[in-house]
Amino acid sequence: MANLLVAQSGGPTAAINATLVGILQGVQINGGVEKVYGARHGIEGVIKGEFVDFQKFLGDFQGMNALMHTPSSALGTSRFQMPDLGEDESVYEAVIAKFLEYDIRYFIYIGGNDSMDTVSKLSAYCKEKKIKIGIIGAPKTIDNDLCLTDHCPGFGSAAKYIATTISELAYDICSYDIPSVTIVEIMGRDAGWLTATAALARLNGGIGADLIYLCESVFDMDKFIGDIKDKMAQKPSILIAVSEGIKDKEGKYISEKIGTGEVDDFGHVQIVAGAARVLTELVKREIGCKVRAVEPNLMQRAAAHIASKTDIQESVFLGQKAYSVSLQGATGQMVAIQRIQDAPYKVSFIAVPVSAVANHVKQVPLDWISGSGNNVNPKMLTYLKPLIQGQVNVSYEDGIPKYQKIY
């Protein structure tokens, strides 16, 4: 019998460990390999031979349940990008050498776009060299921008965090009887999916974001100020969600409309700021009311305590699916989620050619953005709503979530 290797790559999410757990569950249920290894810090750990043996962890139900709900990448992650074969074959040789040294027959790589590129390149290399190693990708990204999958693991949990946070912020800011503008900057440089989830706060009759600007629409400063003035004619406190990647009509990031970040002397620093901070300065100048930038920053990808149960369950099942297609001899595939219907929500788990996923970005369709460009329409809400359903049973010890380390 041969062995299985798993690794994680790209930005952390609340669900990337759930997919790892799904893979381990797949091994427990189906057998088919002698040993399961995890490489630390993605492909870099593969090359260095930094392997974790999962033997003692298999069968540990409590540990697996805790790991399922633990944020970030338990194996460690990496930003490494696989060079093109023509550029540097030695990286490919180094990876394959480790695969052979550890008798790896199956490699599952959990990650985002760069990781799918690695899966695509490595699997093509193995095919060409007639090396019998199945290489499978399992998606994850809070950006939700991978093609050929209805949505990405990790996105639903980030969405639930954003929807909850926007709801709580709305309750906070509306408690004052004074004009104020609060601008929340949400992750997403090239796709506005996560920013769109700010609209979910309104779903249950609650209060939420008044204005939502995705990076798919051209951002116009004058229209922005006009939109705020219109809203302020109705109520004093305005809550706004913007994608970090909003751009003007020349394609320049709003976040770049600011000083250089250079430090001339410590008394006069120019801070490199994001889109929300740039816009607060604009609102201060043009409207003059109290204005505040809020950046959920790393919390939006790490807040496992408020993860979506739907997201975590799907992420586990995708891990199982990834192992299942590996056993069937597949390679160069990414496992994916296909939506069958919105309500009641039904999905199936499929495998798609990873080469058609790598290096493509799935943006928000423009007809899911409202005509005025400052909100999303019901198509978006129908799409998003199932993804944040259900709460996870995180274990607490001493009042704090009990998360799991594996090394």
Add this chain to the structure above:
Amino acid sequence: MANLLVAQSGGPTAAINATLVGILQGVQINGGVEKVYGARHGIEGVIKGEFVDFQKFLGDFQGMNALMHTPSSALGTSRFQMPDLGEDESVYEAVIAKFLEYDIRYFIYIGGNDSMDTVSKLSAYCKEKKIKIGIIGAPKTIDNDLCLTDHCPGFGSAAKYIATTISELAYDICSYDIPSVTIVEIMGRDAGWLTATAALARLNGGIGADLIYLCESVFDMDKFIGDIKDKMAQKPSILIAVSEGIKDKEGKYISEKIGTGEVDDFGHVQIVAGAARVLTELVKREIGCKVRAVEPNLMQRAAAHIASKTDIQESVFLGQKAYSVSLQGATGQMVAIQRIQDAPYKVSFIAVPVSAVANHVKQVPLDWISGSGNNVNPKMLTYLKPLIQGQVNVSYEDGIPKYQKIY
């Protein structure tokens, strides 16, 4: 029979509505008043006569339970400060006129330091004028800086949010195998209690903040850089918590060590930044690694979904206590929590003279800060630990917490 008036003031917390619910429960259980009113936006709403009648809400158990877990001030809040009597008696007369118009015999004001000042001044005025209205304060502040109470409602929930967030951030940043510094700026200009809760993340064997700087200690830039270098000799990713109010040895806020915030033209804005952003520029210059400022901002006071059950229960009981001492004829008092023992944690609810609370700030004792000034010691952990115990049963609808509006 006479009537009861309740109002809320100061910065929102996750527990201020729990105290409101406690007061309403007190009325339901004990009777003693004909009507219960709430004034919108604190004393400002009293003066304007913007009253909410709680009649239809009393007895609504589901509504009361939802309100108990709803963040921010359901009645609205205010920053209004009561002028000194010698300065402007007309404000006092306006308040008393409304009290008499609505036949208010009891007034309970839920708030922080400024609100206790209002309670102190108004109750003294009524005594002097022989007006028989009982005026009682109920504390709340995430800053935890009120005297004569072991701790303040709202603090435990903010502490649980910070402890959980620091834990999740620690998992996030340690997943990369590259040197990085992450600086989390926590609310508190004059007291570092909430910043100290960053240490709680380590309680359950988890990982947490490596360095903690409270505003009670002098902040030394050179020592700060030295502390980071020492920690980085042991591991690559460093997580740091700082109070927003850290100051240098001249007493100047670190957050002021930056440009003026003036806008000369839109291409060259100088952003007004907090302590964490100023320090990221310093770390970039002195160490040169990846560095990031994280600001939990309004989330730390609004994240009701991760409130402390202990905090919410105590806040409810303090509301009941406030009504109880009102019925007994007290005035010029603040209800407070007295700790009987740490483990098992026991408290009693008492009333203290509000004049001894108003305009004083309870800072962290210097001997609760470690000798090196970059952490807290076991005395602090013993104090903090009971305050974050237990999770609340927030109701969810459509995947989002279901919060309660009352008008």
